[in-house]
Amino acid sequence: MTRQRISMHALPGKSEEISPRKFDLDGETIEVTETFESWQEDEKKHFFKVKGDNEQFYTLLFDEKKHQWYCE
Numbered sequence: 001m002t003r004q005r006i007s008m009h010a011l012p013g014k015s016e017e018i019s020p021r022k023f024d025l026d027g028e029t030i031e032v033t034e035t036f037e038s039w040q041e042d043e044k045k046h047f048f049k050v051k052g053d054n055e056q057f058y059t060l061l062f063d064e065k066k067h068q069w070y071c072e
Contacts, residue, residue, distance in 0.1 A: 003061065003070040018046050020060050025071055030054055 009022040022031045030052040037049040044064040051057055059072040
């Protein structure tokens, strides 16, 4: 499975919150409409299975060590 770096939009005043709300992928801004599942691996990797406002499903990863978001 390939991981692609994405830009995550932070909520005002919530920059430390690890919860996907809106992200940029391939030049498109996608708003998360629903989070179906979340889990953690290695204490520093947070995964989220979400549905976007474009009706597509995504698995998102926040790597806390690198402070970077990815889409799988």
